[in-house]
Structure formats: structure tokens, C-alpha cells
Amino acid sequence: MPEGHSIHRLARQFTSVFTGETLKASSPQGRFLEGAGRIDGSVLTGARAHGKQLFLEFDNDLVMRVHLGLYGAWSFGGDSRFRGASSIGAPRRVGERETPNDDDGGSSYGGPPAPVGAVRVRLVSKHGWADLRGPTACEIITQAERDAIIAKLGPDPLNPDSDPARFVARVRRTRTAVGLSLMNQAVIAGVGNVYRAEVLFRRRVHPWLPGVALGEVTALALWEDLVLLMNDGVRAGRIVTTTPQHRSPGSGSSSAVPAEDAHYVYKRTGLECRICGTPVAMAEMGARKLYWCPYCQAD
DNA sequence: CGGTTATGTATAG
DNA sequence: TATACCTAACCGC
Structure with a gap:
């Protein structure tokens, strides 16, 4: 897994590339259709991590809670703002670092590629996209529920x-x-x-x-x-x-x-x-x- | 190509 | 304590 440092990197990544953006949310895999529908078209207002929990916050006051578990991971792509790590999550080898973005780094961005594998959630802004695979938890909750989850953590x-x-x-x-x-x-x-x-x-x-x-x-x-x-x-x-x-x-x-x-x-x-x-x-x-x-x- | 492995957690018994 | 969850890389055949 992704230990806490990976989740904090994700919060930072979402904050820098998606905050303030209107996001299209979908579930190519089909296992998060309802949840994706509840945030589709909303604006991301912020992202934060506590321990291994990632919280994506939207302007309709809903929160997407993601826990990567043992083998979950996010991958990213898009225009030059998305340069940096293209995948953050479950490492597959000892000492592995995140895979670098091999895009050309140009400003061109023609939209996300066809989903590869089991993509639970896909978020798309006009600048780039994020795909979530294999999370142990992915749900839409309220801010009060988010606070309760954090309160139970050390x-x-x-x-x-x-x-x-x-x-x-x-x-x-x-x-x-x-x-x-x-x-x-x-x-x-x-x-x-x-x-x-x-x-x-x-x-x-x-x-x-x-x-x-x-x-x-x-x-x-x-x-x-x-x-x-x-x-x-x-x-x-x-x-x-x-x-x-x-x-x-x-x-x-x-x-x-x-x-x-x-x-x-x-x-x-x-x-x-x-x-x-x-x-x-x-x-x-x-x-x-x-x-x-x-x-x-x-x- | 099939079996193994993984930086995780929830639930059942 | 055991098992389920559910994904992808690696290894040996």
C-alpha cells in the first residue's frame, strides 16, 4: 500500500491540479455509478488527507472518501499542469517510486484516453483526468461523516x-x-x-x-x-x-x-x-x- | 499463463 | 484467527 505519505501526495496533487475546476465524474467499471452521479458536474473545493484516508470536497457540500487499501492507485494525465507523477498508490516493487509522467509535457490535451482496466472512478476537468483503480473504500459522505471518521483516527x-x-x-x-x-x-x-x-x-x-x-x-x-x-x-x-x-x-x-x-x-x-x-x-x-x-x- | 505477492482493512466465527 | 475484498506486477513453467 500506499502508506500515509502517498495519500498526502494525492491530496496535494488534487489540490494543485483540480481545485476550482468543474469535474465530470463517471465510473467506467460501473461499480460507482450512483456515487459518481452525485458529484458529477460539481466543483472541487479542496482535498485533504488524514492518515490513509483521502477526502475530496465538492461545492455541493458532499465529500468523496477514498481509501486505497492494499492495491488501490490513482493515475493522472493531461496538459502541462499535470506534469509530475502520473501514478500514485500501490507500489508493486520494493523501494519503487511513483511512475513519472511520460507525456510530452506540451499544452495540448485532447481528452482522456479510453479507460484501461477496472476504473472505479474517472474525474475529468478541462485540463486533465484522474482514474481510480482498486480502492478498498470509495463513497460519497457528508462533511459531518468526514469529521466523525477523522475523530476516530489517531x-x-x-x-x-x-x-x-x-x-x-x-x-x-x-x-x-x-x-x-x-x-x-x-x-x-x-x-x-x-x-x-x-x-x-x-x-x-x-x-x-x-x-x-x-x-x-x-x-x-x-x-x-x-x-x-x-x-x-x-x-x-x-x-x-x-x-x-x-x-x-x-x-x-x-x-x-x-x-x-x-x-x-x-x-x-x-x-x-x-x-x-x-x-x-x-x-x-x-x-x-x-x-x-x-x-x-x-x- | 497461472500462482504468488503486496506499503490494508472489514467482517465473520 | 481466518477470510474476503479485488488489482496489477512479477516469477516460474
Whole structure:
């Protein structure tokens, strides 16, 4: 999936290319005909993200809520305003970055192409288009319903208004393993399986440590590191958690780091830890694969 | 071409 | 805990 950084990139993309535009909405796949009809012809007034939830807001006071789930993705195309990422969502390879727009970048735009694959929703302005495939959730809701959904989520490290103390108190109140709480969107919103494994490694926290045994300083350090990592993810369009001294020489900005150098432990089972050389371990936690270094993250 | 896999979550039992 | 959801890339045959 798309962890929180991808959803915030989408909010930014929709804000920059579609806000203020009248949108034609359709469902080529046919599974969102009614919902598309309720926003068809409306003006997008804004887009925002909280955790992995994307909210597109329209001038008829309706809100389109999208959750990409495990394999949802948006693709974009259009005139020169649409230059940049043409696809944001489910990555298909480790360390993958978003696919660049291979359009010629000219100002010509003759309308969207024939839909390819199962397009749940297609939004079209006079400048470009957006296609949504494979979301786990896509629905039209009211602003009150949107507020209720956000209220149930924990603080989002990518939201500057988030209160770190809420996360610190919540994670330390329960005996639940820290590795599980990081995946609980009611505890902290936007963290997924990659950021979970990587931030625990970077802060040298044993994944099975009960929350009550996590020090306040360490809990805050997890939060602060996620703020750093996820904001970098928003900038780069991919998850890179390694620092330059732990990568092969020569790679510059995080967007240029080779995929095999992007992570410390995620999907590196059996490979040597970049710090100590111990083979990286893997186990199931919360029905997801968890990766960690048994030496650097000893309990 | 079929089986596997995935950065996720809801629901059933 | 298990399964369903439902999409596309990758891998081995």
C-alpha cells in the first residue's frame, strides 16, 4: 500500500491540479455509478488527507472518501499542469517510486484516453483526468461523516496540527506490543508496514515491547522520527529510511537511492543488518510480516 | 499463463 | 484467527 505519505501526495496533487475546476465524474467499471452521479458536474473545493484516508470536497457540500487499501492507485494525465507523477498508490516493487509522467509535457490535451482496466472512478476537468483503480473504500459522505471518521483516527505525523502527546499517551497506556500499536490507525494514523518496521529499527525498539514498558522519551522519539521519515516520503514519492553512510556510495538525494539500499530491515529477511551484520529476522505480527534485527533491537 | 505477492482493512466465527 | 475484498506486477513453467 500506499502508506500515509502517498495519500498526502494525492491530496496535494488534487489540490494543485483540480481545485476550482468543474469535474465530470463517471465510473467506467460501473461499480460507482450512483456515487459518481452525485458529484458529477460539481466543483472541487479542496482535498485533504488524514492518515490513509483521502477526502475530496465538492461545492455541493458532499465529500468523496477514498481509501486505497492494499492495491488501490490513482493515475493522472493531461496538459502541462499535470506534469509530475502520473501514478500514485500501490507500489508493486520494493523501494519503487511513483511512475513519472511520460507525456510530452506540451499544452495540448485532447481528452482522456479510453479507460484501461477496472476504473472505479474517472474525474475529468478541462485540463486533465484522474482514474481510480482498486480502492478498498470509495463513497460519497457528508462533511459531518468526514469529521466523525477523522475523530476516530489517531494523530497523523504528516499533519502539523497533530498532538504528539496524544500518541505518546495512547501507546504507553496499553500492554499491546509497540509493533502492533504502530499499525493501529486509532493510535497513530498513516503508518503502514514499511514505516513500522523501519522506525522501530531506527529507534532500536524491540517490536514486542509492551507499550507500558516504552519510555516516554523513546515514544516521542518514534513520533519525531516518523515526522521526519514521512515528510521525506512526501517529498520523494517513495519510502527511503537509510542514511547515506548505510548505503552504497554515490547515491545522492533520496529519490536517487537504489531500491536495494532504501530500507534497513523491510523485506530483507536473512540479509545482513546494515549496522551489525546479524541476519534480519521475519515473523508474523498482526497478520502482517514484521522485519527486525534481533541484535540491534534486542529486548 | 497461472500462482504468488503486496506499503490494508472489514467482517465473520 | 481466518477470510474476503479485488488489482496489477512479477516469477516460474
